Amino acid sequence: MRCIFIYNPKSGKGRIAKKADLIKRTLEKKYEVVDFYQTSSQKDTVRAAREACGKYDALIFSGGDGTFNDITCGVASESVRPVLGYIPSGTVNDIARNLRIPRNVKRALNIILDGDTVYHDVGRINDRYFMYVVGAGTFTGSSYRTKHDVKKIFGKLAYAFEGLKEALNPKLVHVKIKMPDREVDFESPLVLVINSVSVAGIPFFKQGHLNDGSFDIVVVKKGIYRGLFNVIRLFLLGLVGLRRKRIIDHFRCSSFSIETEGEPRWTVDGEAGPIGNIYIENIHNHLEIFIPRRRNMETKSKYFR
Numbered sequence: 001m002r003c004i005f006i007y008n009p010k011s012g013k014g015r016i017a018k019k020a021d022l023i024k025r026t027l028e029k030k031y032e033v034v035d036f037y038q039t040s041s042q043k044d045t046v047r048a049a050r051e052a053c054g055k056y057d058a059l060i061f062s063g064g065d066g067t068f069n070d071i072t073c074g075v076a077s078e079s080v081r082p083v084l085g086y087i088p089s090g091t092v093n094d095i096a097r098n099l100r101i102p103r104n105v106k107r108a109l110n111i112i113l114d115g116d117t118v119y120h121d122v123g124r125i126n127d128r129y130f131m132y133v134v135g136a137g138t139f140t141g142s143s144y145r146t147k148h149d150v151k152k153i154f155g156k157l158a159y160a161f162e163g164l165k166e167a168l169n170p171k172l173v174h175v176k177i178k179m180p181d182r183e184v185d186f187e188s189p190l191v192l193v194i195n196s197v198s199v200a201g202i203p204f205f206k207q208g209h210l211n212d213g214s215f216d217i218v219v220v221k222k223g224i225y226r227g228l229f230n231v232i233r234l235f236l237l238g239l240v241g242l243r244r245k246r247i248i249d250h251f252r253c254s255s256f257s258i259e260t261e262g263e264p265r266w267t268v269d270g271e272a273g274p275i276g277n278i279y280i281e282n283i284h285n286h287l288e289i290f291i292p293r294r295r296n297m298e299t300k301s302k303y304f305r
Contacts (some may be wrong), residue, residue, distance in 0.1 A: 064090015
């Protein structure tokens with residue numbers, strides 16, 4: 001079998017590049033061919049992932065949620081896709097939390113050697129793909145506006161610094177969500193489309209599933225200070241608690257459109273996404289990914305059906 005390891009040499013403060021020999025030796029225990037590719041940009045990562053399809057049995061990669069999105073954008077459009085192996089090395093690593101993959105390189109490699117695989121839903125937003133979240137409104141721009149050098153020094157605190165700027169001027173977005181069975185209008189401080197348990201490093205929706213063919217649409221209601229406090233309460237108390245208190249509206253759907261007034265910027269898996277109107281659809285069980293398994297061979301994560 002053949003595999004390729006795609007990584008940014010600067011990822012994880014250079015930690016992954018220093019572990020290159022260990023990674024190669026470990027992967028050679030399972031794969032006859034192990035090729036390495038160092039990426040130079042986001043576009044380069046997408047291109048390398050796309051070109052790996054049909055050539056390799058497994059695509060192993062390292063990075064954060066943005067890198068996972070790049071890999072997804074590279075492989076999702078192809079008819080033949082390798083199984084994905086993930087070594088988390090980002091700042092937040094929401095997707096790694098969903099998949100229960102540890103940041104420790106050796107333990108992540110062991111999952112690739114001896115773990116199970118699961119099929120994961122993928123989202124399409126207009127003409128690109130995403131793994132776990134699309135959002136617009138207050139705080140959503142913090143993830144892509146935070147500079148890499150600042151994240152390298154302060155870690156998760158770097159996002160908090162950027163978030164404080166948005167807290168001084170909370171945004172409201174006017175959206176019309178068109179689903180097959182209904183249409184709803186809202187003016188909201190935060191709109192999220194999620195296929196995740198964790199967002200921004202906070203596990204606020206433990207009842208979520210990652211391969212049930214649907215997305216959760218979360219619309220935070222206006223309130224004190226243009227709804228800022230409701231947004232904060234969402235991340236402190238979780239989706240279920242706020243739904244009971246009627247501070248959010250929650251829908252589930254596999255395909256829908258969102259029309260906007262003005263041109264709000266959507267955030268896609270933590271990266272800058274499209275502006276204005278969007279169409280989203282769920283591509284069910286589209287990617288095969290290595291995940292941990294228990295001794296009884298059942299998947300460790302309860303978030304898969």
